[in-house]
Amino acid sequence: MLSPIILVPAVLNGLLTGAVYALVALGLTLIYGVLHIINFAHGALLTVAMFAAFFAYKLLGLDPYLAALGLTPLFFCLGYALQRFVIGPAAHGEDRNILLVTLGLAVVIENALLYAFRADTRTVNLSYGFNVIEVGPAFLSVPRVIGFCIVIAVAIALYLLMLFTDTGKAIRAVAKEKYGAELSGIDVAHIYAVTFGLGTACLAVAACLLLPTYYVNPHAGNAFVLIAFTIVVLGGMGSVAGALLGGLIIGVVESLCGLYLGESLGQIGIFVIFILVLLFRPTGLFGERA
Protein backbone atom coordinates (compact mmCIF):
# COMPACT_ATOMS: atom_id res chain seq x y z
CA MET A 1 0.00 0.00 0.00
CA LEU A 2 1.04 3.52 -0.62
CA SER A 3 1.26 6.12 2.09
CA PRO A 4 -1.48 8.74 2.53
CA ILE A 5 0.96 11.38 1.29
CA ILE A 6 0.61 9.92 -2.19
CA LEU A 7 -2.89 8.52 -1.85
CA VAL A 8 -4.68 11.69 -0.68
CA PRO A 9 -3.49 13.88 -3.57
CA ALA A 10 -4.38 11.11 -6.01
CA VAL A 11 -7.91 10.89 -4.64
CA LEU A 12 -8.36 14.68 -4.57
CA ASN A 13 -7.06 15.04 -8.12
CA GLY A 14 -9.33 12.19 -9.14
CA LEU A 15 -12.30 14.06 -7.72
CA LEU A 16 -11.40 17.21 -9.65
CA THR A 17 -11.05 15.25 -12.93
CA GLY A 18 -14.20 13.35 -12.10
CA ALA A 19 -16.21 16.56 -11.79
CA VAL A 20 -15.62 17.46 -15.44
CA TYR A 21 -16.36 13.87 -16.45
CA ALA A 22 -19.58 14.18 -14.49
CA LEU A 23 -20.59 17.30 -16.41
CA VAL A 24 -20.03 15.59 -19.77
CA ALA A 25 -21.98 12.59 -18.48
CA LEU A 26 -24.74 14.86 -17.18
CA GLY A 27 -25.54 15.97 -20.70
CA LEU A 28 -25.51 12.41 -21.95
CA THR A 29 -27.71 11.06 -19.18
CA LEU A 30 -30.21 13.90 -19.57
CA ILE A 31 -30.62 13.05 -23.24
CA TYR A 32 -30.86 9.35 -22.50
CA GLY A 33 -33.36 9.84 -19.69
CA VAL A 34 -35.81 11.68 -21.93
CA LEU A 35 -35.20 10.47 -25.47
CA HIS A 36 -34.07 6.98 -24.48
CA ILE A 37 -31.26 7.15 -26.99
CA ILE A 38 -27.54 7.04 -26.63
CA ASN A 39 -26.06 10.06 -28.30
CA PHE A 40 -22.93 8.81 -30.03
CA ALA A 41 -22.20 12.34 -31.25
CA HIS A 42 -21.64 13.55 -27.69
CA GLY A 43 -17.86 13.36 -27.84
CA ALA A 44 -17.71 15.06 -31.22
CA LEU A 45 -19.90 17.88 -29.95
CA LEU A 46 -17.58 18.27 -26.97
CA THR A 47 -14.68 18.64 -29.41
CA VAL A 48 -16.61 21.33 -31.29
CA ALA A 49 -17.17 23.17 -28.02
CA MET A 50 -13.47 22.92 -27.16
CA PHE A 51 -12.54 24.41 -30.52
CA ALA A 52 -15.10 27.16 -30.02
CA ALA A 53 -13.65 27.99 -26.61
CA PHE A 54 -10.13 27.85 -28.03
CA PHE A 55 -10.90 30.30 -30.85
CA ALA A 56 -12.89 32.55 -28.52
CA TYR A 57 -9.65 32.90 -26.58
CA LYS A 58 -7.25 33.09 -29.54
CA LEU A 59 -9.24 35.41 -31.79
CA LEU A 60 -11.35 37.41 -29.38
CA GLY A 61 -9.12 37.17 -26.32
CA LEU A 62 -12.02 35.88 -24.26
CA ASP A 63 -11.10 34.14 -21.04
CA PRO A 64 -12.57 30.59 -21.11
CA TYR A 65 -14.71 31.26 -18.04
CA LEU A 66 -16.13 34.36 -19.72
CA ALA A 67 -16.58 32.52 -23.01
CA ALA A 68 -18.69 29.94 -21.23
CA LEU A 69 -21.38 32.60 -20.73
CA GLY A 70 -21.69 33.06 -24.46
CA LEU A 71 -21.01 29.54 -25.64
CA THR A 72 -23.55 27.87 -23.37
CA PRO A 73 -26.63 29.47 -24.96
CA LEU A 74 -25.04 29.07 -28.39
CA PHE A 75 -24.59 25.35 -27.89
CA PHE A 76 -28.06 25.05 -26.46
CA CYS A 77 -29.34 26.37 -29.82
CA LEU A 78 -26.99 24.05 -31.73
CA GLY A 79 -28.23 21.01 -29.83
CA TYR A 80 -31.83 22.11 -30.22
CA ALA A 81 -31.42 22.49 -33.98
CA LEU A 82 -29.59 19.17 -34.37
CA GLN A 83 -32.34 17.20 -32.68
CA ARG A 84 -35.20 19.19 -34.22
CA PHE A 85 -33.96 19.30 -37.80
CA VAL A 86 -31.50 16.42 -38.23
CA ILE A 87 -31.75 13.56 -35.75
CA GLY A 88 -35.50 13.65 -35.18
CA PRO A 89 -36.61 13.74 -38.83
CA ALA A 90 -33.88 11.37 -40.05
CA ALA A 91 -34.56 8.66 -37.51
CA HIS A 92 -38.32 8.17 -38.13
CA GLY A 93 -38.68 7.47 -34.40
CA GLU A 94 -36.78 4.18 -34.52
CA ASP A 95 -34.16 3.63 -31.85
CA ARG A 96 -31.80 1.73 -34.14
CA ASN A 97 -31.91 4.57 -36.64
CA ILE A 98 -31.11 7.13 -33.96
CA LEU A 99 -28.02 5.13 -33.04
CA LEU A 100 -26.88 5.26 -36.65
CA VAL A 101 -27.72 8.93 -37.19
CA THR A 102 -25.81 10.07 -34.10
CA LEU A 103 -22.91 7.81 -35.12
CA GLY A 104 -23.01 9.40 -38.58
CA LEU A 105 -23.03 12.87 -37.03
CA ALA A 106 -20.01 11.96 -34.91
CA VAL A 107 -18.10 10.79 -37.99
CA VAL A 108 -19.04 13.94 -39.92
CA ILE A 109 -18.20 16.40 -37.14
CA GLU A 110 -14.94 14.79 -36.13
CA ASN A 111 -13.62 14.55 -39.67
CA ALA A 112 -14.82 17.99 -40.67
CA LEU A 113 -12.75 19.32 -37.77
CA LEU A 114 -9.82 17.17 -38.89
CA TYR A 115 -10.15 18.59 -42.40
CA ALA A 116 -10.44 22.17 -41.22
CA PHE A 117 -7.83 22.22 -38.47
CA ARG A 118 -5.64 19.16 -39.23
CA ALA A 119 -4.49 16.88 -36.46
CA ASP A 120 -2.45 19.60 -34.72
CA THR A 121 -2.80 19.79 -30.98
CA ARG A 122 -3.45 23.25 -29.63
CA THR A 123 -3.21 24.61 -26.11
CA VAL A 124 -3.75 28.00 -24.53
CA ASN A 125 -1.42 29.77 -22.10
CA LEU A 126 -3.33 31.46 -19.34
CA SER A 127 -1.63 33.47 -16.63
CA TYR A 128 -3.31 31.33 -13.97
CA GLY A 129 -3.00 28.02 -15.82
CA PHE A 130 -0.31 26.62 -13.54
CA ASN A 131 -1.38 28.17 -10.25
CA VAL A 132 -1.83 25.71 -7.41
CA ILE A 133 -3.30 25.80 -3.94
CA GLU A 134 -2.15 23.65 -1.06
CA VAL A 135 -4.74 21.40 0.57
CA GLY A 136 -3.24 19.18 3.24
CA PRO A 137 -0.53 17.11 1.54
CA ALA A 138 -1.84 17.92 -1.95
CA PHE A 139 -1.18 20.71 -4.40
CA LEU A 140 -4.28 21.24 -6.49
CA SER A 141 -4.46 23.12 -9.75
CA VAL A 142 -6.51 26.31 -9.34
CA PRO A 143 -8.39 26.05 -12.69
CA ARG A 144 -9.46 22.53 -11.81
CA VAL A 145 -10.70 23.58 -8.39
CA ILE A 146 -12.72 26.36 -10.02
CA GLY A 147 -14.01 23.79 -12.50
CA PHE A 148 -15.12 21.53 -9.69
CA CYS A 149 -17.13 24.34 -8.07
CA ILE A 150 -18.74 25.32 -11.38
CA VAL A 151 -19.76 21.72 -12.08
CA ILE A 152 -21.47 21.48 -8.70
CA ALA A 153 -23.25 24.80 -9.40
CA VAL A 154 -24.39 23.64 -12.85
CA ALA A 155 -25.66 20.34 -11.43
CA ILE A 156 -27.68 22.18 -8.77
CA ALA A 157 -29.05 24.64 -11.34
CA LEU A 158 -30.08 21.78 -13.60
CA TYR A 159 -31.70 19.99 -10.70
CA LEU A 160 -33.73 23.09 -9.77
CA LEU A 161 -34.69 23.62 -13.40
CA MET A 162 -36.03 20.10 -13.65
CA LEU A 163 -37.86 20.39 -10.35
CA PHE A 164 -39.48 23.79 -10.42
CA THR A 165 -39.88 25.22 -13.93
CA ASP A 166 -42.66 24.41 -16.38
CA THR A 167 -40.10 23.25 -18.93
CA GLY A 168 -38.55 20.98 -16.32
CA LYS A 169 -41.93 19.51 -15.50
CA ALA A 170 -42.67 18.97 -19.17
CA ILE A 171 -39.31 17.23 -19.63
CA ARG A 172 -40.01 14.93 -16.72
CA ALA A 173 -43.49 14.22 -18.04
CA VAL A 174 -42.16 13.29 -21.49
CA ALA A 175 -39.47 11.10 -19.90
CA LYS A 176 -42.06 9.18 -17.90
CA GLU A 177 -44.87 8.85 -20.40
CA LYS A 178 -44.45 10.23 -23.88
CA TYR A 179 -47.98 9.64 -25.16
CA GLY A 180 -49.62 10.85 -21.98
CA ALA A 181 -47.58 14.03 -22.15
CA GLU A 182 -48.51 14.53 -25.77
CA LEU A 183 -52.21 14.10 -24.93
CA SER A 184 -51.94 16.76 -22.23
CA GLY A 185 -50.78 19.25 -24.83
CA ILE A 186 -47.00 19.05 -24.46
CA ASP A 187 -45.12 19.50 -27.73
CA VAL A 188 -42.97 16.37 -27.52
CA ALA A 189 -40.72 17.22 -30.47
CA HIS A 190 -40.00 20.59 -28.85
CA ILE A 191 -39.24 19.02 -25.46
CA TYR A 192 -36.95 16.46 -27.11
CA ALA A 193 -35.04 19.27 -28.77
CA VAL A 194 -34.88 21.30 -25.56
CA THR A 195 -33.44 18.30 -23.73
CA PHE A 196 -30.89 17.73 -26.46
CA GLY A 197 -30.05 21.44 -26.26
CA LEU A 198 -29.53 21.25 -22.50
CA GLY A 199 -27.28 18.22 -22.93
CA THR A 200 -25.21 20.03 -25.54
CA ALA A 201 -25.06 23.18 -23.39
CA CYS A 202 -23.46 21.09 -20.61
CA LEU A 203 -20.71 20.28 -23.13
CA ALA A 204 -20.03 23.95 -23.77
CA VAL A 205 -19.50 24.52 -20.05
CA ALA A 206 -17.33 21.40 -19.80
CA ALA A 207 -15.21 22.53 -22.75
CA CYS A 208 -14.57 25.93 -21.19
CA LEU A 209 -13.58 24.30 -17.91
CA LEU A 210 -11.22 21.92 -19.69
CA LEU A 211 -9.46 24.50 -21.86
CA PRO A 212 -7.09 26.03 -19.25
CA THR A 213 -5.53 22.65 -18.40
CA TYR A 214 -6.28 20.43 -21.39
CA TYR A 215 -5.41 20.37 -25.09
CA VAL A 216 -7.59 20.71 -28.17
CA ASN A 217 -7.42 18.55 -31.28
CA PRO A 218 -10.06 16.98 -33.54
CA HIS A 219 -10.10 13.80 -31.44
CA ALA A 220 -9.90 15.45 -28.02
CA GLY A 221 -13.55 14.80 -27.17
CA ASN A 222 -13.21 11.08 -27.86
CA ALA A 223 -11.20 10.58 -24.72
CA PHE A 224 -14.33 11.50 -22.79
CA VAL A 225 -16.91 9.49 -24.71
CA LEU A 226 -16.47 6.05 -23.25
CA ILE A 227 -15.76 7.55 -19.85
CA ALA A 228 -19.03 9.44 -20.03
CA PHE A 229 -20.87 6.30 -21.16
CA THR A 230 -19.36 4.44 -18.23
CA ILE A 231 -20.51 7.11 -15.80
CA VAL A 232 -24.00 7.14 -17.26
CA VAL A 233 -24.28 3.37 -17.03
CA LEU A 234 -22.73 3.29 -13.55
CA GLY A 235 -24.95 6.05 -12.22
CA GLY A 236 -28.06 4.71 -13.89
CA MET A 237 -29.25 5.84 -17.30
CA GLY A 238 -31.13 9.12 -16.96
CA SER A 239 -30.22 9.85 -13.34
CA VAL A 240 -28.71 13.31 -12.70
CA ALA A 241 -27.54 12.44 -9.18
CA GLY A 242 -26.14 9.17 -10.53
CA ALA A 243 -24.12 10.98 -13.17
CA LEU A 244 -22.61 13.31 -10.58
CA LEU A 245 -21.69 10.54 -8.16
CA GLY A 246 -20.62 8.20 -10.98
CA GLY A 247 -18.36 10.90 -12.42
CA LEU A 248 -16.59 11.43 -9.12
CA ILE A 249 -16.17 7.68 -8.60
CA ILE A 250 -14.74 7.20 -12.08
CA GLY A 251 -12.37 10.13 -11.63
CA VAL A 252 -10.96 8.57 -8.48
CA VAL A 253 -10.78 5.09 -10.04
CA GLU A 254 -8.86 6.43 -13.01
CA SER A 255 -6.47 8.33 -10.79
CA LEU A 256 -5.81 5.29 -8.57
CA CYS A 257 -5.47 2.88 -11.50
CA GLY A 258 -3.00 5.30 -13.05
CA LEU A 259 -1.09 5.32 -9.78
CA TYR A 260 -0.93 1.53 -9.41
CA LEU A 261 -0.85 0.28 -13.02
CA GLY A 262 0.87 3.16 -14.77
CA GLU A 263 -0.51 6.05 -16.78
CA SER A 264 -1.34 4.20 -20.00
CA LEU A 265 -3.38 1.53 -18.24
CA GLY A 266 -5.27 3.99 -16.04
CA GLN A 267 -8.24 3.82 -18.39
CA ILE A 268 -8.43 0.02 -18.30
CA GLY A 269 -9.93 0.26 -14.82
CA ILE A 270 -12.71 2.42 -16.23
CA PHE A 271 -13.57 0.02 -19.03
CA VAL A 272 -13.49 -2.98 -16.75
CA ILE A 273 -15.99 -1.23 -14.45
CA PHE A 274 -18.03 -0.33 -17.51
CA ILE A 275 -18.28 -3.89 -18.80
CA LEU A 276 -18.90 -5.34 -15.34
CA VAL A 277 -21.71 -2.87 -14.61
CA LEU A 278 -23.29 -3.43 -18.02
CA LEU A 279 -23.18 -7.16 -17.56
CA PHE A 280 -24.21 -7.51 -13.95
CA ARG A 281 -26.16 -4.41 -13.04
CA PRO A 282 -27.28 -2.64 -16.23
CA THR A 283 -29.62 -0.44 -14.21
CA GLY A 284 -26.64 1.15 -12.44
CA LEU A 285 -26.66 2.73 -9.01
CA PHE A 286 -29.77 4.88 -9.40
CA GLY A 287 -31.38 3.62 -12.59
CA GLU A 288 -34.93 2.39 -12.63
CA ARG A 289 -35.02 0.13 -15.64
CA ALA A 290 -32.67 -1.45 -18.12
Next chain:
Amino acid sequence: MRSYGIIALVVALLACVPLVTSSNVVLNFLVVALLIALVGQGWNVLGGYGGQYSFGHAAFFGTAAYTTGILQLHYGVNAWAGLVIGIAAGALVGAITGALSFRSGLRGSYFALVTLAFAEVLRIIASVAPITGAGVGTLVKLDLRWEAFQFQSRAPFYWIILAFVAVSLVIAQRLERSRFGAYLVAIRENEDAAKAAGIDVFRVKLAAMTLSAAITAAGGCFYAQYFLFLDAGIAYGPWISVDALLAPIIGGIGTVFGPLLGALVVKTLGEVTKHLIGDAPGLDLVIFGCVLILVVAFAPRGIAGLLRRRT
Protein backbone atom coordinates in the same frame (compact mmCIF):
# COMPACT_ATOMS: atom_id res chain seq x y z
CA MET B 1 -31.37 -22.21 -57.07
CA ARG B 2 -31.84 -19.02 -59.05
CA SER B 3 -30.35 -16.92 -56.24
CA TYR B 4 -27.22 -19.11 -56.14
CA GLY B 5 -27.02 -18.60 -59.90
CA ILE B 6 -26.91 -14.84 -59.40
CA ILE B 7 -24.15 -15.20 -56.81
CA ALA B 8 -22.16 -17.41 -59.20
CA LEU B 9 -22.65 -14.92 -62.03
CA VAL B 10 -21.55 -11.90 -59.97
CA VAL B 11 -18.52 -13.73 -58.60
CA ALA B 12 -17.56 -15.02 -62.07
CA LEU B 13 -17.79 -11.51 -63.53
CA LEU B 14 -15.67 -10.08 -60.73
CA ALA B 15 -13.17 -12.92 -61.14
CA CYS B 16 -12.52 -11.79 -64.73
CA VAL B 17 -11.29 -8.33 -63.69
CA PRO B 18 -7.59 -9.29 -63.33
CA LEU B 19 -7.73 -10.85 -66.83
CA VAL B 20 -8.90 -7.55 -68.28
CA THR B 21 -6.62 -5.20 -66.39
CA SER B 22 -3.33 -5.63 -64.57
CA SER B 23 -3.47 -2.13 -63.13
CA ASN B 24 -2.38 -2.27 -59.50
CA VAL B 25 -4.50 0.77 -58.70
CA VAL B 26 -7.69 -0.93 -59.89
CA LEU B 27 -6.89 -4.24 -58.22
CA ASN B 28 -5.85 -2.61 -54.96
CA PHE B 29 -9.06 -0.62 -54.93
CA LEU B 30 -11.14 -3.76 -55.50
CA VAL B 31 -9.23 -5.78 -52.91
CA VAL B 32 -9.95 -3.17 -50.26
CA ALA B 33 -13.60 -2.89 -51.34
CA LEU B 34 -14.01 -6.69 -51.20
CA LEU B 35 -12.35 -6.75 -47.79
CA ILE B 36 -14.92 -4.24 -46.54
CA ALA B 37 -17.67 -6.28 -48.21
CA LEU B 38 -16.51 -9.36 -46.29
CA VAL B 39 -16.27 -7.57 -42.95
CA GLY B 40 -19.63 -5.92 -43.68
CA GLN B 41 -21.24 -9.28 -44.46
CA GLY B 42 -20.09 -10.40 -41.03
CA TRP B 43 -21.83 -7.39 -39.48
CA ASN B 44 -24.87 -7.99 -41.68
CA VAL B 45 -25.42 -11.51 -40.33
CA LEU B 46 -25.82 -10.20 -36.80
CA GLY B 47 -27.01 -6.63 -37.41
CA GLY B 48 -28.94 -6.99 -40.64
CA TYR B 49 -30.72 -10.30 -40.11
CA GLY B 50 -30.61 -10.35 -36.30
CA GLY B 51 -31.18 -6.64 -35.57
CA GLN B 52 -28.32 -6.56 -33.04
CA TYR B 53 -26.30 -3.46 -33.91
CA SER B 54 -22.69 -3.96 -32.96
CA PHE B 55 -20.41 -0.91 -32.84
CA GLY B 56 -17.36 -3.02 -32.08
CA HIS B 57 -16.71 -5.50 -34.87
CA ALA B 58 -13.10 -4.33 -34.72
CA ALA B 59 -12.75 -6.68 -31.74
CA PHE B 60 -13.08 -9.74 -34.02
CA PHE B 61 -11.18 -8.23 -36.94
CA GLY B 62 -8.26 -7.19 -34.76
CA THR B 63 -8.08 -10.38 -32.75
CA ALA B 64 -7.90 -12.47 -35.92
CA ALA B 65 -5.33 -10.19 -37.53
CA TYR B 66 -3.10 -10.17 -34.47
CA THR B 67 -3.50 -13.93 -33.93
CA THR B 68 -2.27 -14.87 -37.38
CA GLY B 69 0.38 -12.14 -37.40
CA ILE B 70 1.84 -13.05 -34.03
CA LEU B 71 1.69 -16.81 -34.67
CA GLN B 72 3.74 -16.37 -37.83
CA LEU B 73 6.17 -13.87 -36.39
CA HIS B 74 6.91 -15.40 -33.00
CA TYR B 75 5.97 -19.05 -33.34
CA GLY B 76 6.77 -19.83 -36.96
CA VAL B 77 3.26 -21.06 -37.66
CA ASN B 78 2.29 -21.45 -41.31
CA ALA B 79 0.16 -18.57 -42.61
CA TRP B 80 -2.67 -20.81 -43.80
CA ALA B 81 -2.82 -22.51 -40.41
CA GLY B 82 -2.72 -18.99 -38.96
CA LEU B 83 -5.75 -18.12 -41.07
CA VAL B 84 -7.76 -20.98 -39.60
CA ILE B 85 -6.61 -20.28 -36.04
CA GLY B 86 -7.22 -16.55 -36.52
CA ILE B 87 -10.79 -17.14 -37.66
CA ALA B 88 -11.33 -19.46 -34.70
CA ALA B 89 -9.90 -16.85 -32.31
CA GLY B 90 -12.16 -14.12 -33.74
CA ALA B 91 -15.18 -16.41 -33.48
CA LEU B 92 -14.23 -17.24 -29.90
CA VAL B 93 -14.11 -13.54 -28.97
CA GLY B 94 -17.52 -13.19 -30.62
CA ALA B 95 -18.89 -16.13 -28.67
CA ILE B 96 -17.54 -14.82 -25.37
CA THR B 97 -18.75 -11.24 -25.80
CA GLY B 98 -22.05 -12.55 -27.15
CA ALA B 99 -22.56 -14.97 -24.28
CA LEU B 100 -21.76 -12.28 -21.72
CA SER B 101 -23.94 -9.58 -23.20
CA PHE B 102 -26.91 -11.70 -24.29
CA ARG B 103 -26.89 -13.58 -20.97
CA SER B 104 -27.37 -10.23 -19.21
CA GLY B 105 -30.16 -9.37 -21.62
CA LEU B 106 -28.44 -6.40 -23.25
CA ARG B 107 -30.33 -5.05 -26.24
CA GLY B 108 -30.34 -2.03 -28.51
CA SER B 109 -28.18 0.82 -27.26
CA TYR B 110 -26.78 -1.26 -24.43
CA PHE B 111 -25.57 -3.91 -26.83
CA ALA B 112 -23.99 -1.30 -29.10
CA LEU B 113 -22.25 0.23 -26.10
CA VAL B 114 -20.86 -2.98 -24.69
CA THR B 115 -19.48 -4.13 -28.05
CA LEU B 116 -17.82 -0.74 -28.47
CA ALA B 117 -16.33 -1.06 -25.00
CA PHE B 118 -14.95 -4.54 -25.66
CA ALA B 119 -13.21 -3.30 -28.80
CA GLU B 120 -11.77 -0.33 -26.91
CA VAL B 121 -10.46 -2.51 -24.07
CA LEU B 122 -8.72 -4.74 -26.61
CA ARG B 123 -7.32 -1.69 -28.39
CA ILE B 124 -5.85 -0.27 -25.19
CA ILE B 125 -4.38 -3.64 -24.19
CA ALA B 126 -2.91 -4.13 -27.68
CA SER B 127 -1.36 -0.67 -27.58
CA VAL B 128 0.73 -1.53 -24.50
CA ALA B 129 1.16 -5.33 -24.52
CA PRO B 130 4.71 -6.38 -25.50
CA ILE B 131 3.56 -9.31 -27.68
CA THR B 132 1.78 -6.99 -30.16
CA GLY B 133 4.89 -4.85 -30.44
CA ALA B 134 2.98 -2.12 -28.55
CA GLY B 135 3.64 1.25 -30.17
CA VAL B 136 5.93 -0.16 -32.85
CA GLY B 137 3.35 -2.60 -34.20
CA THR B 138 3.53 -6.10 -35.64
CA LEU B 139 5.40 -6.51 -38.90
CA VAL B 140 4.66 -9.82 -40.63
CA LYS B 141 7.83 -11.13 -42.31
CA LEU B 142 7.99 -10.71 -46.06
CA ASP B 143 7.95 -14.16 -47.65
CA LEU B 144 6.51 -14.07 -51.14
CA ARG B 145 5.44 -17.67 -51.59
CA TRP B 146 1.94 -19.02 -51.83
CA GLU B 147 2.71 -21.38 -48.91
CA ALA B 148 3.15 -18.25 -46.82
CA PHE B 149 -0.09 -16.69 -48.13
CA GLN B 150 1.87 -13.89 -49.80
CA PHE B 151 2.11 -13.13 -53.49
CA GLN B 152 4.23 -11.05 -55.83
CA SER B 153 1.26 -9.63 -57.71
CA ARG B 154 -2.13 -8.42 -56.59
CA ALA B 155 -4.20 -10.83 -58.66
CA PRO B 156 -3.88 -13.89 -56.38
CA PHE B 157 -4.78 -11.74 -53.39
CA TYR B 158 -7.76 -10.47 -55.34
CA TRP B 159 -9.00 -13.97 -56.18
CA ILE B 160 -8.57 -15.12 -52.60
CA ILE B 161 -10.55 -12.24 -51.09
CA LEU B 162 -13.14 -12.73 -53.83
CA ALA B 163 -13.39 -16.39 -52.81
CA PHE B 164 -13.90 -15.33 -49.19
CA VAL B 165 -16.62 -12.92 -50.28
CA ALA B 166 -18.23 -15.66 -52.39
CA VAL B 167 -18.35 -17.95 -49.37
CA SER B 168 -19.87 -15.16 -47.28
CA LEU B 169 -22.52 -14.55 -49.97
CA VAL B 170 -23.45 -18.23 -49.98
CA ILE B 171 -23.62 -18.21 -46.17
CA ALA B 172 -25.96 -15.20 -46.24
CA GLN B 173 -28.08 -16.81 -48.95
CA ARG B 174 -28.35 -20.06 -46.99
CA LEU B 175 -29.16 -18.08 -43.87
CA GLU B 176 -32.04 -16.37 -45.64
CA ARG B 177 -33.61 -19.67 -46.61
CA SER B 178 -32.92 -21.58 -43.40
CA ARG B 179 -34.94 -22.12 -40.25
CA PHE B 180 -32.11 -20.54 -38.25
CA GLY B 181 -32.33 -17.41 -40.42
CA ALA B 182 -36.09 -17.25 -39.91
CA TYR B 183 -35.58 -17.40 -36.14
CA LEU B 184 -33.03 -14.63 -36.41
CA VAL B 185 -35.38 -12.37 -38.39
CA ALA B 186 -38.16 -13.12 -35.91
CA ILE B 187 -35.90 -11.93 -33.10
CA ARG B 188 -35.06 -8.77 -35.05
CA GLU B 189 -38.72 -7.96 -35.61
CA ASN B 190 -39.93 -8.69 -32.08
CA GLU B 191 -37.72 -10.40 -29.57
CA ASP B 192 -40.41 -10.92 -26.94
CA ALA B 193 -42.81 -12.43 -29.46
CA ALA B 194 -40.04 -14.70 -30.76
CA LYS B 195 -39.39 -15.89 -27.23
CA ALA B 196 -43.09 -16.48 -26.66
CA ALA B 197 -43.21 -18.53 -29.87
CA GLY B 198 -40.67 -20.88 -28.33
CA ILE B 199 -37.47 -19.74 -30.00
CA ASP B 200 -34.38 -20.16 -27.84
CA VAL B 201 -33.46 -16.49 -28.26
CA PHE B 202 -30.18 -16.71 -26.40
CA ARG B 203 -28.82 -19.59 -28.46
CA VAL B 204 -29.89 -18.15 -31.79
CA LYS B 205 -28.33 -14.76 -31.03
CA LEU B 206 -25.17 -16.39 -29.73
CA ALA B 207 -24.82 -18.56 -32.84
CA ALA B 208 -25.41 -15.54 -35.07
CA MET B 209 -22.78 -13.51 -33.25
CA THR B 210 -20.23 -16.32 -33.47
CA LEU B 211 -20.85 -16.74 -37.20
CA SER B 212 -20.75 -12.96 -37.67
CA ALA B 213 -17.45 -12.71 -35.79
CA ALA B 214 -15.94 -15.59 -37.79
CA ILE B 215 -16.73 -13.91 -41.13
CA THR B 216 -15.30 -10.60 -39.96
CA ALA B 217 -12.28 -12.44 -38.54
CA ALA B 218 -11.50 -13.88 -41.98
CA GLY B 219 -11.23 -10.26 -43.15
CA GLY B 220 -8.80 -9.54 -40.31
CA CYS B 221 -6.51 -12.43 -41.29
CA PHE B 222 -6.55 -11.34 -44.91
CA TYR B 223 -5.68 -7.78 -43.88
CA ALA B 224 -2.61 -9.04 -41.99
CA GLN B 225 -1.39 -10.96 -45.07
CA TYR B 226 -2.10 -8.20 -47.55
CA PHE B 227 -0.67 -5.22 -45.69
CA LEU B 228 1.82 -7.16 -43.51
CA PHE B 229 1.58 -4.53 -40.80
CA LEU B 230 -0.64 -4.17 -37.75
CA ASP B 231 -0.86 -1.78 -34.85
CA ALA B 232 -3.54 -1.25 -32.24
CA GLY B 233 -5.13 1.67 -34.07
CA ILE B 234 -5.42 -0.33 -37.30
CA ALA B 235 -6.47 -3.70 -35.91
CA TYR B 236 -8.84 -2.54 -33.19
CA GLY B 237 -9.49 1.00 -34.45
CA PRO B 238 -13.01 2.41 -34.74
CA TRP B 239 -12.60 2.75 -38.53
CA ILE B 240 -13.19 -0.97 -39.08
CA SER B 241 -16.25 -1.02 -36.82
CA VAL B 242 -17.69 1.92 -38.77
CA ASP B 243 -16.85 0.47 -42.20
CA ALA B 244 -18.37 -2.86 -41.13
CA LEU B 245 -21.77 -1.29 -40.53
CA LEU B 246 -21.56 1.40 -43.21
CA ALA B 247 -21.33 -1.09 -46.08
CA PRO B 248 -24.45 -3.17 -45.31
CA ILE B 249 -26.54 -0.17 -44.26
CA ILE B 250 -25.77 1.78 -47.42
CA GLY B 251 -26.02 -1.26 -49.66
CA GLY B 252 -29.15 -2.72 -48.10
CA ILE B 253 -29.36 -4.03 -44.57
CA GLY B 254 -30.41 -7.65 -44.18
CA THR B 255 -29.90 -8.50 -47.86
CA VAL B 256 -27.43 -10.92 -49.44
CA PHE B 257 -25.77 -8.40 -51.76
CA GLY B 258 -26.13 -5.32 -49.54
CA PRO B 259 -22.64 -5.41 -48.02
CA LEU B 260 -20.93 -5.97 -51.40
CA LEU B 261 -22.94 -3.23 -53.07
CA GLY B 262 -22.41 -0.86 -50.15
CA ALA B 263 -18.67 -1.51 -49.98
CA LEU B 264 -18.24 -0.81 -53.71
CA VAL B 265 -20.29 2.39 -53.49
CA VAL B 266 -18.54 3.64 -50.35
CA LYS B 267 -15.06 2.96 -51.71
CA THR B 268 -15.90 4.49 -55.10
CA LEU B 269 -17.24 7.54 -53.32
CA GLY B 270 -14.01 7.78 -51.35
CA GLU B 271 -11.88 7.57 -54.52
CA VAL B 272 -14.00 10.12 -56.38
CA THR B 273 -13.67 12.53 -53.47
CA LYS B 274 -9.92 12.06 -53.47
CA HIS B 275 -9.71 12.81 -57.17
CA LEU B 276 -11.95 15.85 -57.06
CA ILE B 277 -10.56 17.52 -53.96
CA GLY B 278 -7.17 15.95 -53.49
CA ASP B 279 -5.98 13.85 -50.61
CA ALA B 280 -7.43 15.84 -47.74
CA PRO B 281 -7.52 14.06 -44.38
CA GLY B 282 -11.00 13.39 -43.10
CA LEU B 283 -12.98 14.64 -46.07
CA ASP B 284 -13.92 11.19 -47.39
CA LEU B 285 -15.22 10.26 -43.94
CA VAL B 286 -17.28 13.46 -43.80
CA ILE B 287 -18.98 12.33 -46.98
CA PHE B 288 -19.47 8.76 -45.71
CA GLY B 289 -21.07 10.14 -42.55
CA CYS B 290 -23.42 12.34 -44.57
CA VAL B 291 -24.33 9.42 -46.82
CA LEU B 292 -25.02 7.28 -43.75
CA ILE B 293 -27.42 9.89 -42.35
CA LEU B 294 -29.09 10.43 -45.73
CA VAL B 295 -29.55 6.70 -46.28
CA VAL B 296 -31.08 6.25 -42.83
CA ALA B 297 -33.34 9.23 -43.46
CA PHE B 298 -34.47 8.61 -47.03
CA ALA B 299 -33.62 5.03 -48.00
CA PRO B 300 -33.87 2.88 -44.90
CA ARG B 301 -33.52 -0.29 -46.98
CA GLY B 302 -30.35 0.99 -48.65
CA ILE B 303 -29.52 0.87 -52.35
CA ALA B 304 -30.93 -2.65 -52.66
CA GLY B 305 -34.24 -1.32 -51.33
CA LEU B 306 -34.26 1.51 -53.86
CA LEU B 307 -33.56 -0.87 -56.73
CA ARG B 308 -36.29 -3.24 -55.62
CA ARG B 309 -38.86 -0.46 -55.47
CA ARG B 310 -38.11 0.56 -59.07
CA THR B 311 -38.51 -2.86 -60.60
